[in-house]
Amino acid sequence: MSKKSRLKIQKIMRFIKKSLLYVFLIFFFFIFTFPFYYVFVLATRSYETIFNIPPPFTFGSHVVHNFNKLITQLPFAFNFINSSVITVGATVTRIFFCTMAGFALAKYRFPGRKFVYTLVLLILMFPRFFTIIPLFKMMVWLKWVNTYLPMIIPGMTEAIGIFLMTQFMANSIPDELMDAARIDGLNDFQILLRVVFPLSKPGISVLGTITFIGSWNDFLYALVMLPERIMQTLPVALSSLYLMAEGDFGALMLGNAITILPLLVVFVFFSKTIINNFLAGSVKG
Amino acid sequence: MRMKSLRIIYPLFFLTPFFILFLSFGLFPVLFSILISFHQWKGMGDMKFVGLLNYAYFLLKDQYFWKTIKITLWLLVFGSLTQHFIAIPCAIILNNRLIRGRDVFKTAYFLPYITNTISIALIFNYIFGNNYGFLNFILESLGLGRYNWLINKNLIPPAIATVVNWRYIGWNTIIYIAGLQAIPEDLYEAATIDGANSLQKHINITIPLLLPIIFFAVTLSVIGGMQLFDEPFIMTEGYGGMGGTDNAGFTAAFYIMWQLQRAGRLGRGSAISWLLFLFVLIITLIHRRIILQLQGKEGNE
Structure with missing residues (x-):
């Protein structure tokens, strides 16, 4: 009986340990991906809603407006x-x-x-x-x-x-x-x-x-x-x-999103190859 | 005979572009830079020879130089070196075969590294903003108050360091995973039989065997960290800002760029370049010494 319960405790401990590892990994997953999500959110927002409190979390409808601003300012x-x-x-x-x-x-x-x-x-x-x-x-x-x-x-x-x-x-x-x-x-x-x-x-x-x-x-x-x-x-x-001075922040973020997007798409599809290529290019170098 | 001479001509022919480009854009700028650093020169007109005066000026008199070195070193420690303390645990966890979705995590962690520094700095500028910033919103919701991240001189360096850490943790994680895969597994099995727990195993087996990789990764961080320019440039509002309040984000590389693009003092800019290069050499040598000593110690045990 005591052996059985000890085994059970061990099992629970292992489960907790593993869960903690996942919590750690998922925490950093959000830290590393959230800013990317946020660039795209802001790219669709108007200047006014970007600087609202609380800040916007979801996509807006100002892409076209921001794009027009972007091509007039740059x-x-x-x-x-x-x-x-x-x-x-x-x-x-x-x-x-x-x-x-x-x-x-x-x-x-x-x-x-x-x-x-x-x-x-x-x-x-x-x-x-x-x-x-x-x-x-x-x-x-x-x-x-x-x-x-x-x-x-x-x-x-x-x-x-x-x-x-x-x-x-x-x-x-x-x-x-x-x-x-x-x-x-x-x-x-x-x-x-x-x-x-x-x-x-x-x-x-x-x-x-x-x-x-x-x-x-x-x-x-x-x-x-x-x-x-x-x-x-x-x-x-x-x-x-x-x-x-007069740069529009929504337009800036749309430009930012367009700059990031090509590499982002390619990377998500070929991440393994790209990571390995970087590794080969550095560890040897 | 003809064949043989051709055998020499071909490789030399293949290397000709390298020779030409090395002489013109590699060697010549180095020599030219040394020459400029001994002159007072605005980039146009005559160069006025001043000997070592530019160097002496920065080492003894200039109000910014030592400040920029101090900031660069601070950011080196808390921006470029701190990331290794996070990257190594990440690598150890992601090297565990029992963890699922490792490729997804690796992809996400690596994402910042393939993104340009300006895009990153711009989004973090928003996150760190004082009135409408994302971070302040979270902190305030938690009842921790709001902070002037990019205005308060004591908070500018940590904000920049955060962004540097954020960009390179994934990259270092990937390097360390590659290093971990080279460690033979039977070492861990032996330690398990000896009754070591996983923390002991990592301290006694993983870290010592990882030292060459740590040396390599840290060297990359040092060389990159000493040239840190993009993030502070954007986060402290460009050349006009000069590193923000009290020049808190004015790195040495920033100072060099400022001398070139704002002040147009090429002689002085070149002198700082060489002084900074000297610092890079010294730090790399010290770092090598430390790693060699650590390795020697492990070897004796």
């Missing part, structure tokens, strides 16, 4: 296009040039290879932020300010990309395959395009994920390089609307 279509072009441009070019450089470092033996690889590792540890001032000045000289170029060109051969692709190819593209391709009469550039690129898909997916999301979300660099309203990316445009 060149929002341009901002969206700028963000899209820069993000796609930066991602595609970085994948291309980093795969090319990684191919050279992983699959060739040439004098100075070690030196170049060490250099890549060194650059990897140096945050670009510390040279933002001379970079800005250079872009002024090049007349690249207020163009897409400073947002795309300097990052094309980013060290993290070269490092990831080198690692990936060294481990997963067999040398024999290249020899076979050479015997088939392909030159090395053709090998890069027809053999290496298709085989590097997993590595490219990691680099592509990091670059795409990083580029879409970039603020500081865009803030410096794209001062012109019509050239601004979404985060910069949102910040300038916020800092504008």
